[in-house]
Amino acid sequence: MTYIKYKRILPFRNRVLTPIRNFLWPSSLWDLVGSILVVFTIVATKLAFLERWRELLCEVGDYLYAYKDEPPKNVSKWTVAWMLIVRVLGGWTPSTYSCQSSLPRMPVPILGSTIRKFMKSVKPVLSKEEYEQLKKEGKEFTKTLGTSLQFLLNLKAWWSPNFVSDWWEKYVYLASRSPLPINSNYYGFGNFTDRPTNIQSARAGAIIHYNLLFMLMIENGELPGTMIRNAIPFYKATQIPSLTGMERSDWSQVRKQYLTSGSNKEILHTVESAAFYIILDERAPKDMTEQGKFSITGDCKTVWFDKSVCVIFYENGKLCINAEHTPADAPVTAHFLEWAMARELGSYDDNGNCKPFKQSVTSKPTLLEWEMSEELNWHTKRAFNFIQRNNEDFDTISTNFDEYGKGFMKKQKVSPDAYVQLAFQLAYYRETGKTPLTYESSMTRLYLHGRTETIRSATSQSVEFVKAMVNNHPREERISLLKKATETHTLLYKESMTGKGCDRHLFALYIMCKAIHQESPFLKHALSLPFTLSTSQTPQGQADRPPFTMETRDRASPGGGFGPTSDQGYGVSYMFPEDSRLFVHVASKYSCPETNSTRFSESISTAFQDMRQLLEG
Known part of the structure; x- marks a missing residue:
């Protein structure tokens, strides 16, 4: 019976496969449709295999935890094996782009996970009424329009090197009509x-x-x-x-x-x-x-x-x-x-x-x-x-905080970045009595064409620590809350680096929503919440040079700065040049009566001093 059925479909099978093998145009519409389906199935299967292989390479081991200030005690054999494969494929002395093919595509996060992470991030910031309204809109979005947008975004992720980076460049930077100085540069x-x-x-x-x-x-x-x-x-x-x-x-x-x-x-x-x-x-x-x-x-x-x-x-x-x-x-x-x-x-x-310098022949300067x-x-x-x-209107101040640096923070077994972000939260709360919706830039350069993701540094754990500091709770309780808050931040940092943040996903969903001429109250509401504290750490040590010492540390760059993303907020950049100091650059606008860069910078320095005193006893 099976053989008879196979004989019946055999002519159709041959009509479909023969044109594909011989690069001929199908002779009928049904043959054309069949050819397209066969080719699509073959290509999709191969792409799925390659994509899964790249995801496996990306997920194998614990290499992310080997990054910078958090070396693991033990690196798994799978991680070592993958590192060896990358070195062999990219060349033992890799050139600028030889490892590009090893970079996986950034995965589209799961919709429900993104909504949960977003709601968790805004809970410490919003009033109870606004939070409940946003929560209601999020549930409605997940059940209705969100599913369709997620499907379309996954399709885009199949043919685009990065599901969000091209839109980020086009709509965040190029489509903006605001002047570049202070607002973007x-x-x-x-x-x-x-x-x-x-x-x-x-x-x-x-x-x-x-x-x-x-x-x-x-x-x-x-x-x-x-x-x-x-x-x-x-x-x-x-x-x-x-x-x-x-x-x-x-x-x-x-x-x-x-x-x-x-x-x-x-x-x-x-x-x-x-x-x-x-x-x-x-x-x-x-x-x-x-x-x-x-x-x-x-x-x-x-x-x-x-x-x-x-x-x-x-x-x-x-x-x-x-x-x-x-x-x-x-x-x-x-x-x-x-x-x-x-x-x-x-x-x-x-x-x-x-x-x-030894150089080629140059022409004389020409006056334009x-x-x-x-x-x-x-x-x-x-x-x-x-x-x-x-x-x-640009109110800025740069501070060289040299009482201590990341060396002390690492001795306390806390992430220096998490420590500094916690100090920002403490300084802001002392100044305003509020918890700021906070943006910290994180790189996603582990992925092909990756740029940035947002770490939402204001968490329920950071709020608990800040309030304990302000209300002078027992020392052991405050230390415990500090450790818990920094651990939460470190987890958020790693999730953002591995494409598991929520902001770029929400942004891409919003652009897709606009592309199909739909409106989403949830996305509009979520993306309109202003970051009143926008922060970024400038990296140091990317060039091949000896590390700075106490004798050479003044040769280091102090980093740089940028304007606030909200006219009612602060832009804060910071840099660890080496273990003994850090530079902090605070910016705001004089036209905002609630902000003052000098005052906030002093509050940050005080927070650093108080946190050190807390940990040292």
Whole structure:
């Protein structure tokens, strides 16, 4: 009976498979449909196998816990085996992109898990009434529209290298109409105080040389890839520049009207196709705070905010970068600058002048003269005044906290990042009596085209610790709550790094919802909650150089800063240059009566002191 049934389907089977084998067009509609289904089944099976293999490689072992400050006591044999496979496939001395094929795609989180994590994160922040309303909307979303959006997002994840990164770049950065300075661009410092020369032109010459060398190494695939444990991989005048600091729609209109013909078109192409943008600033900032204030907007007329990297050299030899956020996050530009500064140390003579470099023949500098009409001149003045007003509203302070650093935190067996985030929560609560909805940026570079995910640092455990500190509960209770809160934060950090956060998933669901012309009260409500405390840790030690010591620590970069994501909140960046200190950069807006960067920075320092006193007894 089975043989008879097989004989009946055999002709159809042959009609379907024969055109596929011989690369012929099917002879009928049914044959075409059958061919498509067969090809789809074969491809889907192979893709599923490869995807499962990559997921297995990503999940094997405990390599994530080997990262940075949390080495495991024992690494499993499976983890060691996978590391060996990656090293063999990527090359024992991997080039810049040789390990790209080893990176798995970032998985789409489970819908129910994302909703639960989100609701858990907002419970300490929202009123009971708002929380219950949001909870109701979340349940309705999960039962109805959420299922369809999740299915479509999983389909996108099949054909896209990363299910969210392309949308993140397009809609968060490129589609925004807000001006770039303060709202999007960020800045990064050069050395703290121990710079290799005080001569501006010499410093510019050396840094430009090494930045170009860095770019050449990337183009030639000679820059070593970033690895965990050396085995696990991670994933470029006039006042005309001021126009790039306008509202994006205004800048676009002026660009089309005045810079798309004649010599202005040629100059614009020259600027936009340049490797990076150099500014020789006549000012000499006296400290980090003044340098940060200068660097976020430059002098309001010379920074080309659209460039991926603008390098500002000050009259006293200090330097800073102003970076556009779309192409890369802070760790990438920090690596770029740190690599150059690590190699410039032997580039100057005893007088601080730059030594000659071996290089190809270069052309002489050419003066680029814009054609300035009265109307264009009026627009540049308007843009200058606009940026200047925004800069005057930018309230920032940079602090060198050198009473202790991550060395003390690690001795207490707590994650330094979790410790610092807890101090931020304590400082904010003491200042406002509230728990802030908190954003901490975490990288997802373990995945192909991965960028960032959000760690929601305000948790029920952090609130318990903060209130215990404020109300002076018994010491042992406060220590126990501190340890519990830092453990919770560390878990959230690891979940975010491994694609198990909730924010990028919710964002992708929202974009998919808009794409199919639907509305979701839950997604709209969830994504409209403002982060009144936006934080980020700048990495150190990405370049191949000796670690900083007490004698050399002033050569380290203090990190950098950015503006607040909410006009009613704070933007806080921090950096551990080595074990003995940390730098904290606080930003807010003078126009907000509830915020004060100096006051909040002092509250953070007090929190650090109180937490140390708590742990030391």
